[in-house]
């Protein structure tokens with residue numbers, strides 16, 4: 001290459017305006033690090049460079065005076081023949097890789113440039129052909145491609161979706177790579193999502209979208225690893241994804257994340273089940289005391305913001321000890337379960353229903369006015385009184401007493417429970433199977449239960 005540079009320099013200095021293509025052709029012929037041929041207007045080889053045999057695998061005397069297409073693996077219909085015809089007819093250069101045959105029959109890939117040479121007015125067109133053996137490079141390229149396809153095969157078996165995500169200066173997101181694992185998400189393929197990231201990101205639930213954008217922005221700014229959980233909506237339901245990725249800043253200011261998306265829907269389902277169990281009474285399925293206070297405080301905070309009053313009732317099965325003693329503890333358990341199921345049926349899904357003691361329950365009627373609460377609780381009282389439990393062929397029934405109190409915006413949950421408990425005490429005192437309100441002596445509704 002050094003010699004070529006020197007010769008080029010000499011030509012630049014020496015030619016002084018006579019930079020004819022032929023002059024440049026001579027320069028290349030003598031210094032080009034590959035095979036060079038000069039062809040006449042019929043494609044016959046008129047001259048070759050000194051290194052020709054080494055680079056083309058043919059002795060010059062075998063080729064001089066012959067058509068250059070003899071080098072082609074198919075001298076009649078090969079690509080070399082077509083390329084020469086193209087250059088001769090259009091006088092335009094051609095460039096490409098040709099599969100050529102050496103004199104010993106072996107094949108080689110020649111990176112080829114064919115340059116038409118205009119010698120001057122009236123002179124016939126000549127072609128300068130420059131070739132470099134790129135067989136080794138192609139083989140290495142093939143090996144690289146094989147390695148890559150093996151790697152892609154492995155990546156496609158990795159559980160989850162490997163990805164490279166780019167965020168540009170306008171915060172636009174584009175997936176530069178996604179592994180085959182994305183096909184586990186309905187209707188998505190790597191190509192579809194790489195073509196338009198919205199095909200995946202557009203499925204993020206609207207409640208999760210802002211948090212996802214914020215998490216990516218924070219990671220892009222801090223270059224801290226990204227870790228986020230979000231939901232995608234599909235026709236067959238919601239999928240939870242967990243994403244983890246390492247960010248890097250490119251010189252052009254874009255941020256790249258390389259990472260993994262994993263479907264954690266099943267894990268989330270188990271977590272939610274455990275969460276429900278942790279907050280749930282095992283016998284009746286009602287909220288337990290801890291969950292009631294947690295959720296009750298959230299209801300109270302919202303009601304306080306809206307200046308609402310929330311009806312809260314304490315419920316206690318009547319003469320439950322007697323039921324236990326008469327029919328056995330197992331029958332008592334079944335009575336508690338039937339009672340809880342009946343209560344849930346009488347309430348709306350967002351009302352809170354909790355077991356806070358042995359046979360003591362509490363109800364928090366979300367978004368109900370006190371007079372509505374009374375009607376709801378009365379229906380509940382009657383429904384409980386109508387329960388018929390079959391215990392060893394015998395039908396048994398039971399009743400419930402209720403104490404109602406109103407949670408004022410500024411009061412505490414403990415205080416309202418104490419008031420409800422007082423009302424319940426009065427309901428018991430006044431004969432059971434009835435509802436008593438917060439005001440002393442005011443029986444809001446009554447029924448006739450077993451005394």
Ligand SMILES: Nc1nc2c(ncn2[C@@H]2O[C@H](COP(=O)(O)OP(=O)(O)OP(=O)(O)O)[C@@H](O)[C@H]2O)c(=O)[nH]1
Nearest residue numbers: 316317318319320321322324329330332333358359
């Ligand atoms: N079967 C069963 N019984 C329970 C459970 N938890 C508490 N109990 C029973 O519930 C009964 C409550 O009795 P008491 O507090 O005397 O009240 P009561 O008999 O219902 O009488 P009043 O409330 O005055 O109508 C006790 O016998 C407890 O053993 C439970 O999980 N299963």
